[in-house]
Amino acid sequence: MPGRRGLIAAASLLGLALLWAWATSPFGPVSPERFPSPPLVGAAFLQIATTGFAGATLPRQVLTSLGLVIEGFLVAASSGTALGLAMGWNRRFAAFVNPVFQLLRPIPPLAWIPLVILWLGLGNAAKVLVIWFAAFVPAVINAETGVREIPGALLEAARMLGTPRHRLLVEVVVPAAAPMIFTGLRLCLQATWTTLVAAELVGSFYGLGHVLSEAQQDIYPGMIFVGMAAIGVCGWLTTAVLGWVERRLLGWHASARPAHA
Amino acid sequence: MSAIVFAGARRVYDLPSRRVVALESFDLSIAEKEFVVIVGPSGCGKTTCLRLAAGFDFPSSGEVNVGGQKVTGPGPDRAVVFQHFALFPWKTVHDNIALGLRNAGVPAAERERRIESALKLMNLESAARAFPHQLSGGMQQRVAIARATVLDPAVLLMDEPFGALDAQTRVVMQEELVRLARVNPRTVLFITHSVEEAIYLADRVVVMTRAPGRIKEIIAVKALREQEGWDTLPKIEDVMDQPSFVQLRTHVWRSLRDEQVPSE
Numbered sequence: 001m002p003g004r005r006g007l008i009a010a011a012s013l014l015g016l017a018l019l020w021a022w023a024t025s026p027f028g029p030v031s032p033e034r035f036p037s038p039p040l041v042g043a044a045f046l047q048i049a050t051t052g053f054a055g056a057t058l059p060r061q062v063l064t065s066l067g068l069v070i071e072g073f074l075v076a077a078s079s080g081t082a083l084g085l086a087m088g089w090n091r092r093f094a095a096f097v098n099p100v101f102q103l104l105r106p107i108p109p110l111a112w113i114p115l116v117i118l119w120l121g122l123g124n125a126a127k128v129l130v131i132w133f134a135a136f137v138p139a140v141i142n143a144e145t146g147v148r149e150i151p152g153a154l155l156e157a158a159r160m161l162g163t164p165r166h167r168l169l170v171e172v173v174v175p176a177a178a179p180m181i182f183t184g185l186r187l188c189l190q191a192t193w194t195t196l197v198a199a200e201l202v203g204s205f206y207g208l209g210h211v212l213s214e215a216q217q218d219i220y221p222g223m224i225f226v227g228m229a230a231i232g233v234c235g236w237l238t239t240a241v242l243g244w245v246e247r248r249l250l251g252w253h254a255s256a257r258p259a260h261a
Numbered sequence: 262m263s264a265i266v267f268a269g270a271r272r273v274y275d276l277p278s279r280r281v282v283a284l285e286s287f288d289l290s291i292a293e294k295e296f297v298v299i300v301g302p303s304g305c306g307k308t309t310c311l312r313l314a315a316g317f318d319f320p321s322s323g324e325v326n327v328g329g330q331k332v333t334g335p336g337p338d339r340a341v342v343f344q345h346f347a348l349f350p351w352k353t354v355h356d357n358i359a360l361g362l363r364n365a366g367v368p369a370a371e372r373e374r375r376i377e378s379a380l381k382l383m384n385l386e387s388a389a390r391a392f393p394h395q396l397s398g399g400m401q402q403r404v405a406i407a408r409a410t411v412l413d414p415a416v417l418l419m420d421e422p423f424g425a426l427d428a429q430t431r432v433v434m435q436e437e438l439v440r441l442a443r444v445n446p447r448t449v450l451f452i453t454h455s456v457e458e459a460i461y462l463a464d465r466v467v468v469m470t471r472a473p474g475r476i477k478e479i480i481a482v483k484a485l486r487e488q489e490g491w492d493t494l495p496k497i498e499d500v501m502d503q504p505s506f507v508q509l510r511t512h513v514w515r516s517l518r519d520e521q522v523p524s525e
Binding site for chain 2: 151153154156157158159160161162163164167171172175176178250252253
């Protein structure tokens, strides 16, 4: 079955590629000046891979963005999950933190960019801070909900079995909330990429967002495509890694939780 | 030292809109190694009773003592079997049973030995590496019973443990519980709304009134059971056919029926 579905997927992608090649060819309706043809994209790819574009070659641009994504994700995910766990576990703490959280939440993360650039300039610290504003929120909300939704009987069972209070976090709270925590982490990763590219578009020296913004100024659609494709591939890669970690850690959860747990 | 004593226990819940008295002047002494079953209409406070003995909840007034000590919180001396099993879904059967032993600091070798014998006793040997969701409801409840009894608790608290099981599985579990309870008697407080289950398992059956829950009647079963030799009969249906059982069941039914809230 998966073999057949793989075949259908390959046919779909091949169809799209053929449509693209035809549409941007001299026989097609689209001007390659606006919508680059496959050869133009290929040429742009060769250029950035060998001589470079927007100040560096492709590996350096990719590694700059990927490094920032990983750094921003780790900072936002760990701090957000920790805060969410604490808020879920302690109602009073949640009541204390929530007003600030609700006050800041409606501000779109990208609206912080001007202020952050004033504070930290165009460097990496500024990017990580903007990412943090965006990616922190889903990590907090999902971890908090995850803890809140732990069935009371599970905590009672653990206490009845003599689990000391300080061990409950490791023994019950984190594993029971883990499926929700991972939902938060997936959203967190998505927000990380979105925000990073936006922040790089606004101002940066290297990175895939920087490639996009330079290519736009040069009216170079082929290079814009290369930049977009590179972001797509990197985003897919990081999501796949996170999915792999989730499957490794939550094997017990994969085939659905029992209805009454 | 495992007797359970409720002395004038009262539990009141203050809800935003009203005040609910779940349990009212509840006096009950359960002797060491006695099997007491509480039956009552839904919402009569029978689960509240069990939660007070478990230390999950505390009386608004009055006292609950286990083994001569006031109950101040849950602990492994009073193992609980929950209606919906409350197994840790991320732990294998083996690891679910191991948690209590690890908390108690039982050395690894002895721990494995005890887990193995608990698995054997509950016919779970082949399921040791399975996760709870891979098992049937009956198997899951066996795991929960193994998890509770592996600690060799003086007191076993069972909150409608077979309520979520299908009828056939339920019967098998009841027979197995009788086998366990007669071989290795412990102090058991068992909650159910099944009259047959209550009479089949109990040394004494406590009938509760509808809310606010009080004790309506206590029926001694043990003497009759021994006199009539119920435990010598292999199957629950054989016991349920005995005229002595039928008579008692009718009695408890009538007592309970008076407590049903009349339906409109």
